[in-house]
Amino acid sequence: MGSAAADALLPLDPETFAAESHAVVDFLDGYYRNIQSYPVRPDAELGRLRTLLPDAAPEDGEPVDVVLEDVRRHIVPGLMHWQSPSFFAYYPMNASTAGFAGEMLSAGLNVVPFAWAASPAATELEAVVVDWMAKLVGLPERFLFSGGGGGVLQGSTCEAVVCTLVAARDRALIMLGGHEGILRLVVYASDQSHSTFQKGARIVGIPPANFRVIQTSAASSYGLTADSVRRAVDADVASGLVPLYLCATVGTTGLGAVDPLRELGEVARRYDMWLHVDAAHAGSSLICREFQDCLDGAELADSVSMNPHKWFLTNMECCCLWVASPAALTSALSSNPEYLNNISTENAAAMDMVDYKDWQIALSRPFRAMKLWVVLRRYGAVAMRAYIRRHIDMARWFELELEADERFEVVVPRRFSLVAFRLRPRHEGDDVEALNRRLLMAINSSTGRAFLTHFVVDNKFIIRLAVGGAMTEMQHVRAGWVLVQEKAKEVGATPGRY
Amino acid sequence: MGSAAADALLPLDPETFAAESHAVVDFLDGYYRNIQSYPVRPDAELGRLRTLLPDAAPEDGEPVDVVLEDVRRHIVPGLMHWQSPSFFAYYPMNASTAGFAGEMLSAGLNVVPFAWAASPAATELEAVVVDWMAKLVGLPERFLFSGGGGGVLQGSTCEAVVCTLVAARDRALIMLGGHEGILRLVVYASDQSHSTFQKGARIVGIPPANFRVIQTSAASSYGLTADSVRRAVDADVASGLVPLYLCATVGTTGLGAVDPLRELGEVARRYDMWLHVDAAHAGSSLICREFQDCLDGAELADSVSMNPHKWFLTNMECCCLWVASPAALTSALSSNPEYLNNISTENAAAMDMVDYKDWQIALSRPFRAMKLWVVLRRYGAVAMRAYIRRHIDMARWFELELEADERFEVVVPRRFSLVAFRLRPRHEGDDVEALNRRLLMAINSSTGRAFLTHFVVDNKFIIRLAVGGAMTEMQHVRAGWVLVQEKAKEVGATPGRY
16 A cells, blocks of 8 residues: 555445455464474574664555565564464463364454453353353452353453452452551462462552562472461461462462462361362363362362463464353442443443453453354364373373383372473583583474473472463374483483483 | 263363364354444343343353354344444454454463563563554653563553552652651543543542542643643642542543643653553554654653554454553552462572563463564564554544534544534524434434444533444445434434524
């Protein structure tokens, strides 16, 4: 489009829309076909892209193929390829054809379901789909709308945590009789909890000194114990502080550890603390019965969250948050400015209507339910369970290989699809930390054949292999194992010398 | 996909991906072609969708055309059609072919640029594109990376407000020497500011009693005045409180009012308050020189935000937040858990690297920059300016029609694309409020020919017509005016009797 056509810009002209959108689909089709030819982690130089692009936005538009060619030439080579089948870092973020279809529908319809009246079907689909997910993962009835609770789709766990912290905080402040109570509120997490809890507590104004990091250990497989929580809480209560919020995790980020919900729930109840269960990654595996024992005691929790955008084929962003008491959430997060009132539905206000703006931080919000609904409709629960189990089988295979190799140790028993391992010391006094750092560096520098990240626990440097890419097949995990062995030899860990 | 194929689920199989994604493009193409045949606002019955859908997620998957057929039959009829050319409510949310292309690329690549190392080109494109936008809207150099500031793409103004409030709060708490200072911090907004400021202040732990709503009036066209702010601040300082944060708006939600940045900036400086400028909707118009006088004094602000997803053809969600001091933001929002460290780039940590996780609430984040970049590349600044001016011309035409009709009054002078109007009283003592309520109800009940919303100021019920849909052409605004006249007559406002 040259400047001559400027005043004829028709942003949603159907002819252009279809032709250009088909071109983008073909571009992505090519990307997926070639993805294995890219280094998983780019060999990027800081600031390089800026030197390739002009200093200012163009005055004149350009055809879509020129733009796509620039994506291919300038952007793609500098991306980390999160959808690569050899991406084993952090926790993978699954894309899928169905998730993409849902995202397209959501972006194309571009409705804003901040209130029921602002897009009734979008609000209702969200309420339906969070109930579906709650049933699939085996949550107690109290987190379903039919059980007096309910769910909402947020963008991230972090937002879900901020919302539940605000709800818990405001409930506590009412009981304490004034805002100065905020100085006495204490949030409890383990040294394995996600950093979002500490950040979230800080965001909502909990004094940083009142965030307790409770140590875990190998003895409890890095899960919290009721005893350790009770000790921390008792000490705080003794010094006049008020226990507010306890974070429990099903599948921690670093090691995949699981906190015991029932015993933590009992402690939380005793001290009137809000219990949040973070199942961001492992939550997806709970659709398989064999993992649902992780939820034993979940009926004692106040809120639960999991991210379908991680391991449930729902492209970014999609986080399910369920609460037992929607009123606790909405009484802390409601706002009713005049410009949002819909006079034609005023009478309905008293009815059983969900206005999701009061369940989250932001007012505006996309139609996220579409994405999760299309994934569930297109694939169905049977195939999703098989998909999750396939990843877990691959991780199990990798773990068995490690166990059969005297050079390696599996640091914590694998439970889901994350394997945490390292090279063992050969001799007393070996600098095994440096050795493992060198190993990970060698793996990740191997011209991008795979990408893994690390963790540190009990001062041990640990390498993490997280299976869960939408394109990851057994052959990629096998190639990953070949790579790990090869690089172990390179850094000096030769078999037969242990 | 039947259950037999369950263990063969290949979520990103290129063949399936292309075929199904093309089908979704065609579905949306059909949606846009037919959009004018749908009532803008659905005639929805609460809970209807739930009765149409099963109680639980399906066990077996289904072909994409079955899913799309259900979208067509069950979902579309219950949607508010935000992309309808006759959607004049709230502020429109623009979709476009380019915005959709960008969203497809972002969702398809599905990378997570939480840190530079986690996807270098995605981080760098974001830094480039927020600089481009800053230049386009004429922001002072201090909000550009080259000027020591910088920008980030958030999901919503609400998130941007929470982040800047946290930055301001933590800076103040350090100066006050302790967390108990939080009880003394005060946030100032006008009675026209967006509700997100009050909600944001509450979220970050400012005592609700310390949120000041400063009254505006017709005399200042509903903009704040320095005097009124100073009076409120002086009173608070006299009672031992600490002024923290002042919200200024360029284009308020209710009426499109503009606060005078220079005089407010001078007050903010004198009292060491953080000044945030919210240009959520009107910010897009600042790409036209004739509106840039609204930014006079913006160099006195600490942060500025605007939403390309409203009026800049960038599908949801995309909010530009610029700050003069990135350090103020990142020192309040940083977290550095071990599992995110990238050992191969540890040495680069000291370098000039932007890790956007420390500029926002959430850790995970989508590749939003792609969307804004594709819009700017594809359309260019010249066409975007023409697009914005076209909407403003349409709003001006509507305003002139109102002014030429004795029955109506334009309540505040139109500045951007929002017209705020109402029926005038015919006789002393007329219940003009009820009359205007009836008028709006009649307009919106007219079998969905258009959708408008209202506002209340100085106890006056006002009807808002906001032009800004991506498909809105002069013919739709004309039809809107015909509808308003027709319904005015229906509710009893006959011409010639005023």
